Amino acid sequence: MQIEELSRPLNAGYWCGASWGHNVFYSETSAVTVMLRVFNRLEEDQNNPAVFSPPESIMLRISYRFLRKERAVLRYGPPYNPSYRGEDIPNSFCDKYFENCDKKNCKIQSPNYPGLYPRNLTCSYQVRQTRVPDGKLPLIRVFQRNPHLIYIKDRNAPHLSRERQMRIGSACHVLYDYLIAFDGSTTRAAVLTTLCKGGAALSGITSSGPDLLLVFHASPFDFPFQDSPRRRTFGFELDVEVEFVDRESTAYVRQGGTCDYMVSSRGQRSGYLQAPAHSLLPNTTCTWRLLAATSEVVWLYFLHYRHVVHAEMPSPAHCSNTLTILDGDPTGAHVPDHIYGFGMFQQNNDLAGLADINATTPTRLGRFCRPERLPRVCSGVHAPGPHAAPCSPAESYVSVSSALTLSLRYAAGTTPAHVEFLARYEFVDKRQWGTATPNGGPCDRTFTLRPDGLFASPRDVFLFGRGGSRRLKCVYTFLAEPYQRIALRIIRSRMGSSCDTVYHESSLRYECSHGGAAYEPAIWVTEEPWEGVQLTRACLCNTYHARPFSLISYTNKIQVVLSVPHMTAAHDYTDFFFEGEYTIFDIGVECDEEERRLSGRHGNFTVGAGQGDHCSSLPRLLTANDGSFLFLRVNGKSAMETNCGVSSRINVYSADGMAPLASICPEPRQASTHVFSSGWRGLEKALTDHNDRISRLNGSIEDVHHHHPQQHGRHPGDRQRETRDLLVEYVGNYSGRFLITWVGVWRPLQTAPLSPVGADMCPHRCPEIKACLPVELWCDGDSHCPSGMDEGAAACGLLAALPWVYLAAGIILLMSLVALLVAVIIHRRRTLAVKAVATAVVENNSHGVKSATHDLLLPSDKESW
Structure with a gap:
């Protein structure tokens, strides 16, 4: 039997023998012709079961229907998403050409899909991608996720069982029906795979470039029976998609090249490795060699790794895909030291140990072939936002030598199973100077x-x-x-x-x-x-x-x-x-550092810059004695950002401070700046709070001793005693000499509880700075108080030799006695006057002189009662 369509050439192939099952033919045109041929029997053809024998009866039954094209959605697709079935190649029966399927719904279909396809034909399906973004390479992939839509007969005799599994390679007999994929545009390109049978989903066949050629071959003769497990579809339909990969990546094998990649530190310091995204032939080995300089090591960690087993294919052999990680390079190559560097940073390197390591033979870090055993995966590195986690060496692979090699062997190719991985590499510079x-x-x-x-x-x-x-x-x-x-x-x-x-x-x-x-x-x-x-x-x-x-x-x-x-x-x-x-x-x-380390109750020194006098511009250290604070007087004003006209500063630090306590603009004039040791201001506040607490106590001796700081050695400044030393630094190049004086000062907490009433615990006081001076500095000929009162007449004159407390008490007592004497005299005079008046009155009454009485008692304007 033959079927001829309108405007299409007649094939020389036949259906013969007995039919079986549900056989359906869908025409590509609007008219078909069914031809039945009966051959005469010859004596020499006794062993040919297909030759007509007169005793045999011939039976043919055909049913037909006319279908509207818009109802043929399985072939042409739904109206809202029609299928693109390619362009017919002139002077061919079923050859098709597909271009730029990244923007089209391309469908590669067997002839007369989804029905019986004619016999004795060879159809070529050429897929090409011409629109390519910059820096990308297109890979063509054909697949079918629906197991109902693919079934290619692999023999022309009925099957005893309906297998829902693809056959590949040599399992597909070349005398029968099969589909072959070429990695290119011609049949001279590498064969990616050969497929037959079906009833299962096809994971995919992917080219390594912008061209893919599929060739479908149907045998010249076939029994008219359908052995598909699905029984309703014949032939195949494949979807087409285009994947764009980076041209500089390892996701593909260069045309005409081998699956070998070499990355050196002379280029990018880091990058990504991935398994080829296209199909590979059996016994293919892909190798990635990461070569660093002798001062570097290689750091590799996997972001993603999985074995993908194609269930529709025959089960792969043991360890069909094997990944091996080696510390070193089996070829012995390395990157010279001068290839990579910072230019000026090329000396003082500790590289002897690394140079010896590079001479060792490669060491295997891991070998992985079973799906349940995976290499170390560091998946948290690219987690979003704050959830990202660092990848430690324990979660990755770090070479000891300056090279690391990955090899992935596909024993059965990528058709039955393949490996998908994405790994990041980085060349780690272990070099350190000095x-x-x-x-x-x-x-x-x-x-x-x-x-x-x-x-x-x-x-x-x-x-x-x-x-x-x-x-x-x-x-x-x-x-x-x-x-x-x-x-x-x-x-x-x-x-x-x-x-x-x-x-x-x-x-x-x-x-x-x-x-x-x-x-x-x-x-x-x-x-x-x-x-x-x-x-x-x-x-x-x-x-x-x-x-x-x-x-x-x-x-x-x-x-x-x-x-x-x-x-x-x-x-x-x-x-x-x-x-x-x-x-x-x-x-x-x-310069002798001890000469610049000063201590004592007081002193002075000069700082400055001058030619040939290097030591005078070095810092000075002032050490406080007996837990006292240091008080410095420096000629100059407190420096701010814009108020100093000279190019030098005097910075005063606490001995363990990171920033200056004060910065002085040195000026040779009378104005001076005062600087106290660190903790002086805090002590002043602590003293105020402490005295307030003391004033609220009930005055008992035990409470006073309990709160007296000396009982426990807890002076408020003790915790800062190590910071009371001062360091003076002269910076800049302004020529001159500047005098700095210092004094050790203190401030008592309160009057001692057992001291006499009126006793002064700070007899030598500088009131303007609220500090006490040592007694030996009082009236020693040098002014230590800012006002100079420690050398004034009140402090150092004749009266200064008297005890001021007793002198003041004596003056007050003397003034009190004088006031009392004056009061007694006045009182006595008033008493005598009153007595004199009383005596005169008595004498006048005793002589009866009325006129006198009248004169005394009546007002002057009254002459009579």
Whole structure:
């Protein structure tokens, strides 16, 4: 039997023999012709069952219907989403051409789908993508998720059982029906797979480029029976989709190349690896070689990894897809040291150990082939927002050598099963400048090179948040000979996005915008002018090439401290770093640090800058005695950002302070600035509160002793006693000498409970500063109080020798006696006057002189009663 359609050539193929099942033919045109041929029997064809035999009867029964095209939705698709069945290629029976299926609903169908397809035909389906975004490569994929829509007969005899499974490769006989996929536009391209049978979903066949060729072959003869498990569809329908991958990725194999990839640190410092997204042939091995310089290691972690088994395909053999991770490169290649570097940062490296490691043979880090056994996966790295988690070395793979190799072998190709993975690699620079500090941390370094050298913060990601660390502290120590000094220059630095470096004109210092808070990142420049006394020279955050930071040390040792108290999983060496250079030079003289360490009850010294006098510009340390506070007087005014016209400052620090207590603009005039030790203002408030409590007590001796600070040694300033020392620094280049005087002062809490009434616990007082002076400084010829009253006549004249308390009491007593005497005299005179008047009255009454009485009793204007 043959079926011929209108305007289509007649094929030479036949259906013959007995039919079975439900056989349906859907025409591609509006008219068909069914032809039945009967052959005469020949003697030599006795063994041919298909040859007509006269005793056999011929039976043919056909039913037909005329269908409207819009009702044929299985072939043409629904009206709202019609199927694009390709363009017919001229002078062919069933060849089709598909272009740019990324914007179309492309459907690759067998001839006369969904019915019986003609015999003895070969159909070519060419799929091509011409519209490609920049930097992308298209991959063509055909698939079918609906198991009802694919079934290709693999033989021309009835099946004993209906298998719902695809057959691939050699299981499909070339004499029967099959579908073959080529990775290209011609049959000379590599064969991706050969398919037959069906009744199950097809996961997909993917090309490695913009072209895919499918060739469908139908045998010349076939029995008219349908062995499909579904019994209603014949042939196949495949969906087409286009996937765009990065042209520079490892998601595809280059045309004409092998599945081998090599990435070196001379290019990108990090990137992604992924398994090929297209189909591969059996016995294909893909290799990824990650090559670093000898000062680097390779860090690899998987973001996603899974085995994908195609259930519609025959079960793969044991370990059909095997991933192997090697520490090293089997080929022995490596990247030379000079290929990668910062340009100027190419010295003082500890690389001897790494060089030896690179010579070792590769070590296997893992081998994975079973679906239930997976490599280490670090999936929390790309979690959104604050949920992101760092990937630690325990969750990833870190090479010991400078190379790491991945190999993935597809024993049966990708048709029965394949591996999907996405891995991130990074070349970790383990290089650090200088030499390791003995007993120091992993990034503590020491520099002694002369004359010049370079230094930088570490670029080891494992020291930062992205590598699993929460905090970082690196101490860089620069050492020189006693007669040498170190000049530092920070060229570029960054300490996050919330901190800036601020230059204060008031102190001529670099400070951090956050004020040096302990929980904020910063770069600290410190040194110890005296053992155990640390001076913070600067606090740096963000520094730029346009305005680098420069500094010369006071001693032959200075430290740069990189401190990051808190990091998130997103932080690394691009968020916190610095780059700098240093120079060691001779000063020609060795300054004695003990000569600049001053102590005692009082004293003075000069500071300033002058040619050839290096030691006078170095800091001074003032040590307080007997727990007293230090009071400094400095000629000059308190410096602000705009009020100082000279290029120098005198900064006064607490011995352990990070910022100056005061900054003075030195001026040779009478005005002076007063500075107290740290804690003086707090003591003043504490004294006020303490005396208020004492005044509310009931006055018992026991309560007074209980609250007296000396009973327990808990003077309010004791906790700050170690900070009462002062450090004086002269900065700038203004030539001149400036006198600084200091005095040890104190303030008592209250009058001693057992002291005599009226006793003064602060007999030598400077009222303008509310402080007590030592007795030996009173009237010693030098003014120690700002007003000079300790050398005035009231303090040092003749009356000063008398005890002022008793003198005042005597004066008050004398004045009281004088007042009492005057009062007695007045009272006595009044008493005598009254007695005289009374005596006169008595005498007049005794002589009866009425006229006198009348004169005394009557008013002057009355002449009679």
